[in-house]
Amino acid sequence: xxxxxxxxxxxxxxxxxxxxxxxxxxxxxxxxxxxxxxxxxxxxxxxxxxxxxxxxxxxxxxxxxxxxxxxxxxxxxxxxxxxxxxxxxxxxxxxxxxxxxxxxxxxxxxxxxxxxxxxxxxxxxxxxxxxxxxxxxxxxxxxxxxxxxxxxxxxxxxxxxxxxxxxxxxx
Amino acid sequence: xxxxxxxxxxxxxxxxxxxxxxxxxxxxxxxxxxxxxxxxxxxxxxxxxxxxxxxxxxxxxxxxxxxxxxxxxxxxxxxxxxxxxxxxxxxxxxxxxxxxxxxxxxxxxxxxxxxxxxxxxxxxxxxxxxxxxxxxxxxxxxxxxxxxxxxxxxxxxxxxxxxxxxxxxxxxxxxxxxxxxxxxxxxxxxxxxxxxxxxxxxxxxxxxxxxxxxxxxxxxxxxxxxxxxxxxxxxxxxxxxxxxxxxxxxxxxxxxxxx
Numbered sequence: 001x002x003x004x005x006x007x008x009x010x011x012x013x014x015x016x017x018x019x020x021x022x023x024x025x026x027x028x029x030x031x032x033x034x035x036x037x038x039x040x041x042x043x044x045x046x047x048x049x050x051x052x053x054x055x056x057x058x059x060x061x062x063x064x065x066x067x068x069x070x071x072x073x074x075x076x077x078x079x080x081x082x083x084x085x086x087x088x089x090x091x092x093x094x095x096x097x098x099x100x101x102x103x104x105x106x107x108x109x110x111x112x113x114x115x116x117x118x119x120x121x122x123x124x125x126x127x128x129x130x131x132x133x134x135x136x137x138x139x140x141x142x143x144x145x146x147x148x149x150x151x152x153x154x155x156x157x158x159x160x161x162x163x164x165x166x167x168x169x170x171x
Numbered sequence: 172x173x174x175x176x177x178x179x180x181x182x183x184x185x186x187x188x189x190x191x192x193x194x195x196x197x198x199x200x201x202x203x204x205x206x207x208x209x210x211x212x213x214x215x216x217x218x219x220x221x222x223x224x225x226x227x228x229x230x231x232x233x234x235x236x237x238x239x240x241x242x243x244x245x246x247x248x249x250x251x252x253x254x255x256x257x258x259x260x261x262x263x264x265x266x267x268x269x270x271x272x273x274x275x276x277x278x279x280x281x282x283x284x285x286x287x288x289x290x291x292x293x294x295x296x297x298x299x300x301x302x303x304x305x306x307x308x309x310x311x312x313x314x315x316x317x318x319x320x321x322x323x324x325x326x327x328x329x330x331x332x333x334x335x336x337x338x339x340x341x342x343x344x345x346x347x348x349x350x351x352x353x354x355x356x357x358x359x360x361x362x363x364x365x366x367x368x369x370x371x372x373x374x375x376x377x378x379x380x381x382x383x384x385x386x387x388x389x390x391x392x393x394x395x396x397x398x399x400x401x402x403x404x405x406x407x408x409x410x411x412x413x414x415x416x417x418x419x420x421x422x423x424x425x426x427x428x429x430x
Contacts, residue, residue, distance in 0.1 A: 062307055063230020091234065092303035094310065145216035146318050147223035151311075155216065171310045 040099025133158035182364035195235030196261035202228035252422035279319035327388025
């Protein structure tokens with residue numbers, strides 16, 4: 001091998017870049033219209049201390065069962081680029097729905113899920129909120145249940161078009 | 172998960188481990204209790220809600236038990252499935268039988284408000300992993316407080332029957348809150364090293380959340396009389412054995428079973 005140090009560095013960066021690309025496209029198992037990059041749970045692709053590549057993801061909710069599935073899906077894709085790449089799950093900093101990208105928000109709305117509202121500083125949320133219906137756009141909606149089909153969603157109904165819909169909870 | 176040998180201002184590993192397991196046991200056991208509501212809730216939305224809360228607690232329990240167990244090479248499964256009753260260090264409030272829906276909701280309000288105060292302080296822990304777990308969990312717990320608050324208001328300030336049953340629930344559950352705020356030698360050492368709050372220091376914040384809800388729900392706060400305790404040292408009520416049997420049966424009958 002006659003690679004100059006500069007070539008080695010650019011090779012490593014190239015692999016990390018490719019890893020990021022294939023990992024970013026992994027769909028969320030519960031909301032397949034979103035990728036893990038859209039969700040903001042793909043935090044980093046880096047070189048670990050032992051030289052192997054690490055794909056860092058963070059869970060949405062502590063108990064979210066999708067985390068294990070996402071880890072397996074990421075590994076299945078990164079193996080083609082770098083079989084030694086690992087997935088590392090890091091809790092800090094804690095995920096927030098504010099990390100969902102603009103693209104992600106648009107996809108959610110098109111999919112029929114009201115995107116999350118911006119979070120305030122951590123605190124008990126006791127006030128009333130206005131959530132627009134993703135189908136007809138009316139702000140006249142009501143909460144049916146704070147907890148929906150997955151940990152990250154609440155169930156609402158539109159009073160204008162009478163359709164029920166999911167809302168991505170602010171976290 | 173983070174490495175175990177990190178600096179935490181000198182707190183002994185054994186203390187951090189026991190403390191993490193304590194908090195993990197609270198979350199695990201209440202999660203197991205809540206899951207008994209599966210397909211039995213008053214309405215389907217509530218079934219989903221209770222199980223979502225149970226799932227959040229299970230996630231917190233997994234993180235806490237994995238961390239606490241890791242100091243001695245034990246996995247979350249070793250701790251959840253292979254310990255005997257006297258080794259569990261959850262507070263008795265977490266294991267209280269579900270009773271009627273009012274009991275479950277009052278218990279949830281009182282416990283979630285406690286967890287909220289606890290995690291708020293723990294998020295600033297000198298122990299990086301406990302801080303990370305708490306910073307994540309507190310967002311979930313805020314939803315638990317809000318959900319149980321809504322139900323306690325609706326039932327307490329509801330019909331005559333729902334009010335009577337809510338008051339009876341509060342009377343039955345209240346004695347078990349005192350244990351949440353008891354200091355012991357471990358808690359004192361943990362607080363000394365800035366790893367976690369002194370339990371007694373959480374009471375004021377907890378009351379500031381809970382008392383206004385109970386007042387608005389037209390419920391009367393019971394006198395502080397009987398104060399059962401002992402969960403932190405492994406003393407549990409009769410129903411705990413049945414809970415453990417259900418929790419551990421599959422794993423013990425089929426070691427290593429997975430899907």
